[in-house]
Amino acid sequence: MSSDVEQDRPTPASGTDATERESRAVAEAARESDWSRPSFAKGLYLGHFDLDLVHPHPRATPEDQARGEEFLVRLREVCEGIDGAQIERDALIPDDVLARLADIGAFGMKIPREYGGLGLTMSAYGQALMLVGSAHPSLGALLSAHQSIGVPEPVKLVGTPEQKQAFLPRCAAGAISAxxxxxxxxxxxxxxxxxxxxxxxxxxxxxxxxxxxxxxxxxxxxxxxxxxxxxxxxxxxxxxxxxxxxxxxxxxxxxxxxxxxxxxxxxxxxxxxxxxxxxxxxxxxxxxxxxxxxxxxxALTTLNAGRLSIPAMCAAAGKWALKISREWSAERVQWGRPVGEHGAVAGKIAFIAATTYGLESVLELSAQLADAGSKDIRIEAALAKLWASEMAWQIADELVQVRGGRGYETAESLRARGERAVPAEQMMRDLRINRIFEGSTEIMHLLIAREAVDAHLKAAGALADKDASLEAKARAAAGASGFYAKWLPQLVVGKGAAPTSYAEFGALATHLRFVERSSRKLARQTFYGMSRWQAKMEYRQAFLGRVVDIGAELFAIAAACSRAEMLRTDDEARGRSAYQLADVFCQQSRLRVERLFTDLWSNSDDADTRLAKGVLAGDYTWLEEGVLDQSEGTGPWIAPWSPGASESESVWRAVR
Ligand SMILES: Cc1cc2nc3c(=O)[nH]c(=O)nc-3n(C[C@H](O)[C@H](O)[C@H](O)COP(=O)(O)OP(=O)(O)OC[C@H]3O[C@@H](n4cnc5c(N)ncnc54)[C@H](O)[C@@H]3O)c2cc1C
Incomplete structure (x- = not known):
């Protein structure tokens, strides 16, 4: 159970040249504090579930859609000619693949047409990354590093007219950037x-x-x-x-x-x-x-929408995992039935199918919101990156399990034995980095939590500042009481309590009511955390991580429902199918939310903190006895580097 064990960080180890305070100050200074446009996801953390911000589901204009589709046809042709197994084997993307991608404009997907790019929407860009990533994820990484975080995006956002003229046409023509x-x-x-x-x-x-x-x-x-x-x-x-x-x-x-x-x-x-x-x-x-x-x-502004590349790659992985698990589980017979008919495997297939639907819904909604431009999508994109990278990893794990020993075997080895070369283990290896780069899961938790508790920090003022004087804290307490006196009553009742709310969503209405109730509950729980820990809240990383994860699930449920309804209005049969997928996805997601709510206050966080401190202090080294450390003697943790010219020959590789 949670108590109030001190979770302050230890003082920085000697030799570090930035204190924790300085690191926080740098992060805070880089933070965009302006929220002039409405944010659906921010509202979720404050108990304001404003469905109108994401429903009806935003859509591309017919012209944008046509342009995107026309490009996807050309991209598919190129991708069908790519040998992903060869890239894996040679650990190299052949130059001619890069040349073909450049020829169809793939390096300028997000660059405006006036600078020689294709000017695609974020949504079409996401679909393109899904396609190219399914040829080999290294290609998705290359294109996304180039245009989600590389030169084109920051130049487009903050570049001078001269910089745009100088760099964007080059990038669109295939000059790769990093x-x-x-x-x-x-x-x-x-x-x-x-x-x-x-x-x-x-x-x-x-x-x-x-x-x-x-x-x-x-x-x-x-x-x-x-x-x-x-x-x-x-x-x-x-x-x-x-x-x-x-x-x-x-x-x-x-x-x-x-x-x-x-x-x-x-x-x-x-x-x-x-x-x-x-x-x-x-x-x-x-x-x-x-x-x-x-x-x-x-860099952060670039990542606002740039972070959506990773959800695209994750959704692509989900789609492929679904296809493989469906085909394999129907054919592989053990104990008298196809393995997919055994309950334990069926549960995994349902998880893969429902989560893939959720992944695409989160991507699609975030991308369409970004394209529409009238909403602030900072938190949505960050949640999408965080949630998608975690869920896709679970999908990969389940796919490997469904494939049994073949899931662990490499595609090359399967091929050599004359079996279908399914790279399930590769999918796991390729997906793992998504939880680390472009903001690790832990850092995404901190970034999003900062926004989730922002209203409280503003209201609490000096109360949330551990260095403030007692006098300042007393003044702040009075101000905070005024804010909470107005805000808390709003969290008591809402549409989610009325059994007929969101009736236009039919069977999915119950899930939207759950989101509305949970959003208010989340805001209340965050407030309790804030009142309990005040300035020390920022060190409650496990608590804050769960708060963020609850918001991510609520966002995903809303996205799943809004998309199902959009699909239903377009095509009754597809809509019925989407409703089924959305319904199961929401049921699974709700269970995760309920578990997270329970864990907010019933957990081993304090015991974990104590144990980790003991581990770092060397109290349990006896437990490490009896094995070899293969990494010993291979050098320092971090290679020292010194300023000066390099003594190595450059391995820079000219392409095209
Ligand atoms: C394949 C690959 C491609 C990459 N591409 C690029 C690129 O193109 N450009 C580029 O600039 N970088 C790139 N990176 C770097 C990547 O962004 C970093 O690996 C990432 O930011 C994490 O930094 P780190 O590895 O130094 O981990 P560290 O910062 O050393 O963190 C170690 C662990 O501690 C956690 N942690 C750190 N600080 C906190 C905290 N305050 N609270 C809680 N947990 C914390 C981290 O989440 C992580 O789990 C790439 C990395 C890889 C492996």
Whole structure:
């Protein structure tokens, strides 16, 4: 059971150069605090379930839809000619595949037509990523690193007209780009950033120094978006600039850049992911994106919709898992019946089918909302990334289980034995990274929780600030009581309590009523957490993680229902089928929500915290005895790097 064990972080280990406070300050400064457009998902955390914001389901205009479909036909032709098994075997995407993708404009899907791109909607882009990712997920990663986070998106969002002219047509024509934030010592915590961009005396350029790790596309990229810290300075030719983490567009072949390694991974075997060193790389001042110090904000804004690539890849994985589990489970007979007819396997098939429907619904709704442009979709996209990466991983696990020993066997080995080469284990390997990159699950929980509790933080003011004086806290308490006196009564009753609400949704109405009731309950529980822990709430990561996950499920239920109703209005038969899928999805999701609500207050969090502290202090090392550590002697945890020119030969690979 939960008690009030101190969950404050330990003080940072000696040698770190950014304190926890600084890390938080950097994250807070990068946060967009403006909420001028309505946000459906934010409302869910505040007890305001406003279905009108997502229903009727937004749709593409007929012209946009036609353009998207026409491109998907061409993309399908290219994809059907791609040998995914060969990419897996050679751990390389052949140059001719990249050339064919460039020829049909795949590198400019999201670039406006006036700059030579296709100007596709987010929704069509998602469908394209699903298709290309099903040829090989490395292709999806390449295209998405290029245009969801690489040069085109930030240039489109914050670039000057000159920057747009200079870079967008090149990117649309096939100049591959990459996004470079991570460093050996900078993963989830950009406050530690070591790369520097030093303004030249005359202010016409910056000199870039540093090492960037895990640069997807870095080995083949012609253009890079690089994040580096500009030291504080008084201003120069470019005046008024203040320093801080800043974004730059950099030519991949600029003098002083060395791609020192091509990294290899558990999955995504074809990605061209590098370790890139910068030594006194001269970057013209006109290549700076936005102002000095705006780099992280730009990265986050880019990710607002950019994060939807991962849900697209996850939905694609779900669709394929569904097809394989259906075909296999109907044919494989054990104990006198097809395995799919055994209850335990049937449950997995139902999970895969219902969750795939949920994944596509979340993707489709988020993408259509992004395209419509009238709503703020920051939280929806973040929830979609978080939820989809977790659920797709479970789908992969269930698919491997349904396939039995063949699920664990590689496609090559199956083929060599004369069986259908089904890469189920590959799907697991390829999906695993989605829970880590573009914001790990833990960091997504923190980011979304920050927004979920924002209203409380604003209301609580100094109460939620652990450094505030007692006097300030007393003043804040009075202010907070006023806010809660108005807000809490609104959470007592709502449409979800009336048995006839949302009747137009027929059998799904009950699920929407559940969402409405749960949204109010979620807001109340968050308030209880806030009153109980006040300034220490931010350290209650397990509690906050569950709050966020409940919101994600509620969003998914709403998306599933809204989409089913849209499909029903388009096509009665398809709609009936969608209603069935949505109904089972909602039932499964509701069970997860109920479990999460229970776990909010009945959990082993405090015991876990104590145990983890003990583990870190070495109290239980006896438990590790009796096995070998194969990693011993292979070097430090984090490779030390020093500024200076590289001694390695660049492994940069020119393509096309
Ligand atoms: C295949 C691949 C491709 C990549 N592509 C790119 C790319 O193109 N560009 C780029 O810039 N980066 C890229 N990355 C880097 C990726 O974004 C990072 O791996 C990710 O941000 C996590 O950072 P880290 O690995 O250093 O983990 P760390 O930050 O060291 O975190 C370790 C663990 O601690 C958790 N954690 C950290 N801080 C907190 C906290 N405050 N609270 C709770 N938990 C916490 C993390 O979630 C994680 O579980 C790529 C990585 C891989 C493996």
């Amino acid at each position: 996004f470079l934030l991570t460093e050996p010592d900078v993963g989830s915590d950009p406050a530690r950033m070591g790369s520097t961009a030093t303004p030249t005396e005359d202010g016409t350029a910056y000199l870039l120094d540093g090492v960037k790790l895990w640069t997807t596309n870095g080995v083949v990229a012609e253009l890079l978006v690089v994040m580096a810290r500009v030291p504080e300075h008084d201003g120069n030719g470019d005046h008024q600039q203040k320093g801080g983490i800043t974004a730059f567009v950099v030519e991949g072949k600029a003098e002083g850049i060395t791609v020192e390694r091509r990294n290899s991974f558990m999955g995504l075997k074809g990605i061209e992911n590098g370790l890139t060193r910068f030594h006194q790389v001269r970057v013209p001042a006109e290549n700076r994106l936005g102002k000095e110090g705006d780099g992280l904000k730009i």
